[in-house]
Amino acid sequence: MAYDFQTIEKKWQHTWETGGTFNADADPGREKFYCLEMFPYPSGALHMGHLRNYSIGDMMTRFLWKKGLNVLHPIGFDAFGMPAENAAIKSNTPAAEWTWHNIEHMTEQLKRMGCSYDWRRRVETCNPDYYKWTQWIFLQFLKKGLAYRKNSPVNWCESCATVLANEQVINDGRCWRCDTPVVKRNLEQWFLRITDYAQELLDDLDNLPGWPERVKIMQRNWIGRSEGARLSFRETSTGEEIETYTTRFDTIFGVTFLALAAEHPFVEKIMSISPKADEIGEFVKRCAAQSSIERSAAGEEKEGIFTGLRAVNPVTGEDFPILIANYVLMDYGTGAVMGVPAHDQRDFDFARKYGIPVKPVINPPDGEILDGETMTEAFEGDGITCNSGHFDGLPTARAIPEMIEWGVEKGLCEKEINFRIRDWLISRQRYWGAPIPIVYCDECGAVPVPEEELPVLLPESVKPSAGGASPLASDEEWINAPCPKCGRPGKREADTMDTFICSSWYFFRYCSPRNDKEVFSKEEAAYWMPVDQYIGGIEHACLHLIYARFFTKFFADLGLSKAREPFTNLLTQGMVIKDGAKMSKSLGNVVDPDEIISKYGADTARLFILFAAPPGNDLDWSEQGVEGAHRFLNRVWRLVEENLDLLKDASGAPLIPMKDLKEPRLREMKRRIHAAIDAVTRDIDVEKQFNTAVARLMELLNALHQFRPETPEEKVLFREGADALLACLNPFCPHVTEELWELSGHGEPLAMLPWPEAEEEALKADTVTVVIQINGKVRERADFPAGLAGDELKQRALELPGVARRLEGMEIVKIIAVPDRLVNVVVKG
RNA sequence: GCCGGGGUGGCGGAAUGGUAGACGCAGCGGACUCAAAAUCCGCCGUGGGCGACCACAUGGGGGUUCGAGUCCCCCCCCCGGCACCA
Numbered sequence: 013m014a015y016d017f018q019t020i021e022k023k024w025q026h027t028w029e030t031g032g033t034f035n036a037d038a039d040p041g042r043e044k045f046y047c048l049e050m051f052p053y054p055s056g057a058l059h060m061g062h063l064r065n066y067s068i069g070d071m072m073t074r075f076l077w078k079k080g081l082n083v084l085h086p087i088g089f090d091a092f093g094m095p096a097e098n099a100a101i102k103s104n105t106p107a108a109e110w111t112w113h114n115i116e117h118m119t120e121q122l123k124r125m126g127c128s129y130d131w132r133r134r135v136e137t138c139n140p141d142y143y144k145w146t147q148w149i150f151l152q153f154l155k156k157g158l159a160y161r162k163n164s165p166v167n168w169c170e171s172c173a174t175v176l177a178n179e180q181v182i183n184d185g186r187c188w189r190c191d192t193p194v195v196k197r198n199l200e201q202w203f204l205r206i207t208d209y210a211q212e213l214l215d216d217l218d219n220l221p222g223w224p225e226r227v228k229i230m231q232r233n234w235i236g237r238s239e240g241a242r243l244s245f246r247e248t249s250t251g252e253e254i255e256t257y258t259t260r261f262d263t264i265f266g267v268t269f270l271a272l273a274a275e276h277p278f279v280e281k282i283m284s285i286s287p288k289a290d291e292i293g294e295f296v297k298r299c300a301a302q303s304s305i306e307r308s309a310a311g312e313e314k315e316g317i318f319t320g321l322r323a324v325n326p327v328t329g330e331d332f333p334i335l336i337a338n339y340v341l342m343d344y345g346t347g348a349v350m351g352v353p354a355h356d357q358r359d360f361d362f363a364r365k366y367g368i369p370v371k372p373v374i375n376p377p378d379g380e381i382l383d384g385e386t387m388t389e390a391f392e393g394d395g396i397t398c399n400s401g402h403f404d405g406l407p408t409a410r411a412i413p414e415m416i417e418w419g420v421e422k423g424l425c426e427k428e429i430n431f432r433i434r435d436w437l438i439s440r441q442r443y444w445g446a447p448i449p450i451v452y453c454d455e456c457g458a459v460p461v462p463e464e465e466l467p468v469l470l471p472e473s474v475k476p477s478a479g480g481a482s483p484l485a486s487d488e489e490w491i492n493a494p495c496p497k498c499g500r501p502g503k504r505e506a507d508t509m510d511t512f513i514c515s516s517w518y519f520f521r522y523c524s525p526r527n528d529k530e531v532f533s534k535e536e537a538a539y540w541m542p543v544d545q546y547i548g549g550i551e552h553a554c555l556h557l558i559y560a561r562f563f564t565k566f567f568a569d570l571g572l573s574k575a576r577e578p579f580t581n582l583l584t585q586g587m588v589i590k591d592g593a594k595m596s597k598s599l600g601n602v603v604d605p606d607e608i609i610s611k612y613g614a615d616t617a618r619l620f621i622l623f624a625a626p627p628g629n630d631l632d633w634s635e636q637g638v639e640g641a642h643r644f645l646n647r648v649w650r651l652v653e654e655n656l657d658l659l660k661d662a663s664g665a666p667l668i669p670m671k672d673l674k675e676p677r678l679r680e681m682k683r684r685i686h687a688a689i690d691a692v693t694r695d696i697d698v699e700k701q702f703n704t705a706v707a708r709l710m711e712l713l714n715a716l717h718q719f720r721p722e723t724p725e726e727k728v729l730f731r732e733g734a735d736a737l738l739a740c741l742n743p744f745c746p747h748v749t750e751e752l753w754e755l756s757g758h759g760e761p762l763a764m765l766p767w768p769e770a771e772e773e774a775l776k777a778d779t780v781t782v783v784i785q786i787n788g789k790v791r792e793r794a795d796f797p798a799g800l801a802g803d804e805l806k807q808r809a810l811e812l813p814g815v816a817r818r819l820e821g822m823e824i825v826k827i828i829a830v831p832d833r834l835v836n837v838v839v840k841g
Numbered sequence: 842g843c844c845g846g847g848g849u850g851g852c853g854g855a856a857u858g859g860u861a862g863a864c865g866c867a868g869c870g871g872a873c874u875c876a877a878a879a880u881c882c883g884c885c886g887u888g889g890g891c892g893a894c895c896a897c898a899u900g901g902g903g904g905u906u907c908g909a910g911u912c913c914c915c916c917c918c919c920c921g922g923c924a925c926c927a
Contacts (some may be wrong), residue, residue: 014879082896089842225845226844226845226846226921226922229845229922229923230844230845230921230922230923232844232853233843233844233922233923234922234923236926238926238927240927243893256927257890257926257927259925259926260927261926271927278861295849314925337925338925339925339927340925340926340927341926341927342927344927345926345927346927348927349927350892350927351927353925356927357925358927359927361925430926430927432923432926486850488884504917548921550921552924553922564890584848618902623864623865624851624853624854624865624866625853625854626854629854630920631853632853632854634852634866636865636866636867637865638854638899639866640866641865641866644865645877650880672912701855701867703853703854703855703864704854704855704863704864706864706865706926707854707855707863707864707865708863708864709864710863710864710865711863711864714864781860782860783860785859785860785908787907787908788906788907788908789908790860793860825907826907827907828858828859828907833859833860834859834860834908834912836859836907836908837907838907838908
């Protein structure tokens, strides 16, 4: 017979809500802790990934409250985005209505989970009170010259009918949301200058010891810093200087061609003077038509076309042909590459295909002498410089810096650092997002909406369409607005902001969510920020987690906050798996959290999730595992219920310290209680291994279950154990533990009672099992008094009959003794 | 290709260089019951032996050490990230 979790959970949820139990206010006199889980998109209902995320965060929050900290634990909704729009198109429900309905439903679900949020602080990014400040932040970027408009080839998703930022193009050029191959389009779009922060974003990763190494590595890769040199080659007929960027300036003597991207500005000039203009034009068109998937595939056949023009190597005076090549990208470096086929595989493949000479300028360190005629692949490794004038004989490690140094002195090149990360494209041709607060005027150009006129409200009547144009442009009433500068008729910016903007600063807003005067209160942010513990999925490693760092640095530079990093500790939880695959609707392997909570209760769901795997691992969903967790809670319930009288008898009696317990059985019970407290505390606080913490509590329950107290002394001890079990289990299963705590005669609720502390004296064992090895193999075990020193331990081990028998006729070489652990006898013969 | 993270029973997973497999799931045997469920007790890495025991065993191969799942070297496999970035 199961305990009545339905009634109990409702009861305590009601108590917490009406009592504001988990509301937190800034209090400079108290140590704070900011515990945050990534806020959900209100897609309709919580899924298991959410349940896991919020179970982890809630358990930690409750633990930290009990440790005496002032804990900020807020939640909100990342409420702008495509699904609302799609739902609007499909079911003819306004996006706002759909979204707000989901928000209310999911709020109810979070409450049913027993989550300890400060609900006063809930924010929704689609709320004008919120996006007013999203727009304000955009204006600050604009003011600082960090927001700008540019016409450029941008990533376009046909299915989402909008552009995407580089970070949002994943899996070989596909849309992060719908997996559709992305194409390039030329559009005038808004960008944020995240590249201004590239170096700091990279450097500060070293100041984040609380982040998983792999997330930091992913960000380093994404930022992609490279050191090299910029140098120009003069085109012989026009005298035009064509700039290139190289990380291998030491190969400058090996340049045998120059390759331009099809979009390179000089290509137009070439067409105007070249007799081959038609042919070249056709090639350029073909390149442009290739999707970014085709163009960025490493195995793709390299194609090029001779332009008939030539350029001169400023170092050697040699001249060589200029080509246009499909493997040269316009948006990295200068869009032009110096071709060194002997030492770059791509250049090599290209040169062989088009009969361009290969000129080695580095020989391998093993003494081999390369021959450009017969080489079958490029030599890209380090070696000894050759065919390079007075630099011959230098090893690569010295050649690169020394040759750049020389080039800079001679005025041939400049040192340059390049980044792979690009400026953040934030325009979206969508309806359900924060409007970009700009009015276009024929006279004044793009004019920012004055701050006092914010928010630029999103009209709720607009019907989003599946087509390509920005839906807002179709709202005549909305789109027409006077120029804020000159008052003449103008048109509003019809694009909305990338929703990743909204989620880049919500953790600041939580600090003062109802502030209608400022983006956030400096004082409140100074107290709460940075977030001490952030919990979420790893899929945001190069998206949200970079953007949020960028915004935080920008706020610091505006003087709004001192924090230069938003998240001190990051926990990336694994996925929830079933039948070997991530839960997904298309695979039909989803388990509905509502059903689990209805059938077993929130405590059971939370316990299973935390017990089944360490938080970083993928979690294999198992209904039998859930039943196991439920069985455990029923046993806890019975342990208290069946011993209620006894527990009440013992209430109020002072605990018996270890030194006053004589009987071994009682001393052992006491030790187990405190060993459990000690281990659970360490697992939660230090190791972040919640599965083993639960295992220790299961052991404690098993021990209590077998204890069967009779004497008054035993009853006091039993009560101590039951109390410890409930107190330690409370952050995991807050409802059932709270109910049992009350039932067993405690006045005050558990939630805010101090976390139990292990008694040092009670952790020491009286006797220990020592293992006796002979030549490293376990041969005997013996219970000895704890703390025997080496010599005595050896003595007693050798006296054991089993050991003595085995050692007969053997010569003892040496004996290793580890107190309280083992004795290893090394023998010969 | 480069950079990470992994590989331990039937399964999820434990193990400061010191008893490999905690805890749970599944399975097997027993008690209770007219019976079943629930519950309780016991067994549960593989092979051998009636047995106390013995051998083997943490992806494979070497090494360091009295002692290696753990440290070092080489290799295989799986997962993730990046990848024509000049």
